[in-house]
Amino acid sequence: xxxxxxxxxxxxxxxxxxxxxxxxxxxxxxxxxxxxxxxxxxxxxxxxxxxxxxxxxxxxxxxxxxxxxxxxxxxxxxxxxxxxxxxxxxxxxxxxxxxxxxxxxxxxxxxxxxxxxxxxxxxxxxxxxxxxxxxxxxxxxxxxxxxxxxxxxxxxxxxxxxx
Amino acid sequence: xxxxxxxxxxxxxxxxxxxxxxxxxxxxxxxxxxxxxxxxxxxxxxxxxxxxxxxxxxxxxxxxxxxxxxxxxxxxxxxxxxxxxxxxxxxxxxxxxxxxxxxxxxxxxxxxxxxxxxxxxxxxxxxxxxxxxxxxxxxxxxxxxxxxxxxxxxxxxxxxxxxxxxxxxxxxxxxxxxxxxxxxxxxxxxxxxx
Numbered sequence: 388x389x390x391x392x393x394x395x396x397x398x399x400x401x402x403x404x405x406x407x408x409x410x411x412x413x414x415x416x417x418x419x420x421x422x423x424x425x426x427x428x429x430x431x432x433x434x435x436x437x438x439x440x441x442x443x444x445x446x447x448x449x450x451x452x453x454x455x456x457x458x459x460x461x462x463x464x465x466x467x468x469x470x471x472x473x474x475x476x477x478x479x480x481x482x483x484x485x486x487x488x489x490x491x492x493x494x495x496x497x498x499x500x501x502x503x504x505x506x507x508x509x510x511x512x513x514x515x516x517x518x519x520x521x522x523x524x525x526x527x528x529x530x531x532x533x534x535x536x537x538x539x540x541x542x543x544x545x546x547x548x549x550x
Numbered sequence: 551x552x553x554x555x556x557x558x559x560x561x562x563x564x565x566x567x568x569x570x571x572x573x574x575x576x577x578x579x580x581x582x583x584x585x586x587x588x589x590x591x592x593x594x595x596x597x598x599x600x601x602x603x604x605x606x607x608x609x610x611x612x613x614x615x616x617x618x619x620x621x622x623x624x625x626x627x628x629x630x631x632x633x634x635x636x637x638x639x640x641x642x643x644x645x646x647x648x649x650x651x652x653x654x655x656x657x658x659x660x661x662x663x664x665x666x667x668x669x670x671x672x673x674x675x676x677x678x679x680x681x682x683x684x685x686x687x688x689x690x691x692x693x694x695x696x697x698x699x700x701x702x703x704x705x706x707x708x709x710x711x712x713x714x715x716x717x718x719x720x721x722x723x724x725x726x727x728x729x730x731x732x733x734x735x736x737x738x739x740x741x742x743x744x
Binding site: 391392393394395396399400422423424425426428438440441444445448451452454455535536537538539543544546547548 | 551552553554555556557558561562564592593595597606607609611614615617618619620622625637638640641642644645731734735738739741742744
């Protein structure tokens with residue numbers, strides 16, 4: 388079974404910084420980083436106007452379906468997806484094999500600029516993910532951060548369901 | 551794969567409703583959606599065909615409140631039940647934390663139930679999961695119909711590992727939350743073990 392995905396504050400801040408930078412440099416409306424399982428990790432820009440939970444789940448579904456297509460024709464993956472709308476466009480790419488980077492932009496930017504900036508940002512993001520992976524491995528041996536869930540009681544769980 | 555975010559103090563878990571075509575997976579989610587307070591749920595998304603059959607998945611994000619200061623969020627998904635959508639079904643199981651199997655109680659659907667559990671077992675294996683160890687609940691749906699198989703027969707035929715089993719009528723909500731609670735509890739207990 389795959390290990391849990393744990394995100395600590397330090398890396399969260401770094402991811403958010405990287406996304407902020409990407410949003411500025413690519414002149415994008417909003418930038419999201421999403422786990423391949425459909426959970427949002429971080430975001431930057433004008434995110435309030437979007438239903439981010441739905442966006443994350445649909446993007447992950449989209450990427451999963453496209454991955455399936457790639458395998459059918461003998462490709463390892465399609466690393467970039469682009470959806471062109473009348474005003475807004477979505478650029479989707481895979482980062483560090485496990486995350487999805489989504490850039491929403493309009494005609495104040497261009498596909499070329501977004502592609503260029505995404506490439507550069509991906510390098511930064513990959514480094515952060517590497518650190519996260521190392522921390523997760525260490526956590527499995529001797530917890531630097533003790534899991535807050537090791538002490539969950541049955542009462543805690545029952546309380547969640549209002550019993 | 552549970553996503554624990556220490557920065558925003560959130561735990562995110564994924565529950566998948568599995569079962570043969572027309573067994574009531576989407577109806578389970580719709581009932582949960584209708585009965586949950588607006589502040590505890592997000593939008594329910596259904597990717598369905600024009601005939602209202604699930605094409606890819608239904609999705610419902612649920613906020614169960616907080617546990618030890620962490621907001622506990624469950625993402626509920628259904629799979630498309632029709633046999634020929636197997637490739638899509640497989641994709642939905644990616645990163646799953648717990649499974650609900652919705653069985654159709656009607657006599658003529660027993661074969662379909664058995665086949666679907668076998669399919670679940672196989673598809674889980676392809677993602678490196680084992681039905682024998684993953685948090686799992688079984689639901690006998692449509693108990694209100696006339697042509698249903700007796701519960702003890704269904705239990706002997708479909709119960710995999712003495713998992714918690716519930717009789718349900720998803721259209722009116724009987725057993726729906728009991729099933730959900732059971733699998734959610736198992737996920738949290740699993741989290742405690744790690």
